[in-house]
Structure formats: structure tokens, C-alpha cells
Amino acid sequence: MTEAALLNLAPAPAATRAGTMAGERFLVLDSWRGICALLVALFHFPTTSMISQSAFVGGSYLFVDFFFVLSGFVIASSYGSRLSEPDDLARFALVRFGRIYPLHVLMLAAFAAFEALRQVVPQLHGTGAAPFTAGFDLKSLVANLLLLQGMGVEDHLSWNAPSWSISAEFFAYLLFAGVVFATGRQAWIWFAAGAATAPFFLLAFSTRHMDVSFDFGFIRCLYGFSLGALLAWFQHDSIATARQALSGGAGRVAWTLAELAMILVIVLFVSVAGTNDTGIAAPVVFALALYLFAHEGGLVSALLRSRPMLMLGSLSYSIYMVHIFVQGRMINVGGILERKLGLGIIGDLVLRGEPATGFGAGSAWIGFAALVAMLVAVVIASWFTWRFVEMPALAWFRHLSKRI
Known part of the structure; x- marks a missing residue:
């Protein structure tokens, strides 16, 4: 989660290379970020419900690629012509670090505290590995603290598993800043080369199609x-010119149909492409979707500009970063209740062809209820981390950057 892609907090407007004003807020894309974060949370939650078992949710790991595409769009729009001096680079790196790192460290601390708790509470051991092993080892903790968990130094997902993407994205930020600083108006050539070669690299070397993370996560992100x-x-x-023309409602029906068609394309693509090499085209599909919805021309966009959807977009980074921890603790509590009551709340199941421990072993309706409860719990937890961690930390780092 990405990650400028997970929260577009644009800086003060500045002229872009083409002469428009950077920093324009794309509200609909904010909302899409929140939707994608929830879909990734659904992908990771094991239940027997039809939603969890559907092909669409099974391919929803691909929505991480929407974050990457949106990240590039936001960063290039905001900073494409504002990285010409060394001080600009320092300020940029500091603000981006402040955007992602505080919540990342908080979640690492939460996972470490739970591992310590597992050592003293036998009921939490379950059937899994011993505390501080198998993805929760101290060596991997160091890699996570250094934001290296998505850069090919690990041979497995570790600690807060989805955070591999913010590792890859942080280094994509630094690469972007360095290339723009060094090459100026020719920077686009280097990123065109990256976009052209990355999919062929993944086709050649990935054994899991687009589902790469700790190994080739940076290549996936750069794409x-x-x-x-x-x-x-x-x-x-x-886009900016068209948005002004569309603000009066011109062509609303045509844009609405286009938005609905794009949603259908996304649903079909994710449902079909999640388990094969077709998924490597995900960034292209999401780039087309971003281009369409950035215009905010249809009724779907009007819905996505509503206050609840915009709030969901604001919470997107927190949703992405806290959901695995919340889901894990739900499974722990469900396991304890199952051992005491034996109600079929939780147990062994098969999720997308793989064995897993999850909700609804005795009834798919229990799995559905657990899924709804998980989404509610994740959103509530995300509001607290957004309000009391993300925003204060970002404000502090922004204030610090102004002193450079």
C-alpha cells in the first residue's frame, strides 16, 4: 500500500514541464485507492464464503499494481519539475520517508509485541511455528526496519507481509528523484524504458506470474x-483541460457508460488474469482506468466523490498496513473460541486450491459474517492509525523538510 499511491497529499501547486499546475487533487482516484486497499484485505482473509472463494477476490492481489500506477502519476504530477536542486531532493526524500515509515514501524512493533506475547501465552501458539521464527525472525526484522523487504534481499514474505510494496515503492521514489535531477526533461525516456522492459523481465523470470513480492517486487513496482x-x-x-470542460456536466451519459464499461473490464480482467501470465498486463489496464477516472466525468465518479468514499481513500494506507495484523488477531480469537465451544467458527479449509486456516469451516454463512466483521474492524483500526499516527507524523516531517 502503497506510498504516495495510498494517499495523495499534494504539495503546493507548481508549474509542470508542460505548463499546467501540479498538485491538482484527483478526488476520484483517492476513493479508488480506498476500494483497492479493501480488495487486497479481502484477498488475504481466509473464509469459506462465496466472496473469498470467488475468482475476482482470488486475483485481487493485482490491485497493488493500481497503487504503483497511481503513485507514479501523483509523484510525477507533483514533483516532475521540482527536483532540480540538491535541497529539493533532500526535502522530497524526507517527506516521502515520513509518509510511509512511521506507520510501518508501528506495525512492526505491534507484530513484535504479539510474538513476545506468544512466548508467554501457550493458547496463542496454535499449530504454527514457534515465536520469532518462520517470517518473524530477527534477521527479517532488520531487513524490514531498513525497508529492504521488497528489494530481493529476503527469500520469503516476513512480518507485516504487505509492506513489501512500500519497500519497493520507497526505492522507486528515490530512483525517480535521482533520474529527474540528473536528466531533467529527458527523464521520461528512462521511465519509458522501464515500463517497456519490466513486463518482459517478469515473463522471463517470474514463476508466479504477477504475484511477485519479496523477490522481484521492485521490478513490479517500477513497471x-x-x-x-x-x-x-x-x-x-x-486531463486538466477536459476536467474543466466536464465540470458543467457535458457528456455525462457517455462518461458514465465509459466508467461502467471500465469497471466491467477490471472485474473480468482480475477474475481471469490472477492465475496466469495475463496478469502481467495489470499495470496497463490500471493505467487506462486511471486515465479515464481522472477526468471525473461520469456518475460513478460523482459517487466516488461522496464524503464516505473520500474518507475511505484517506484511510487507504492504514487499511493496507493494518489489515493483516487485524485478521491475524481475529483468527487467534476465533481459534480460542473454537477450542472452547466447537461451533465450527474456524478450522481448516481450502482457499483458492491451497490449505488454510480460516473462518466458516462449519458454515459459509459464518465465513461471510467474519468477513464483514473483519472489514469493519480494519476500517475502525485504520481510522485510529490515520488520525493519530499518519497525519501527525506527516505534518512533523513536512515541517522538518521546510527547515532544509
């Missing part, structure tokens, strides 16, 4: 990030 940056450099002006 989507580059497409988003190119979209910003070459289409930001046309």
Missing part, C-alpha cells in the same frame, strides 16, 4: 510506477 509517471508527463494537461 506500474513508470506507466503512471508517463501518463502524468504526457496527459496531465489534457
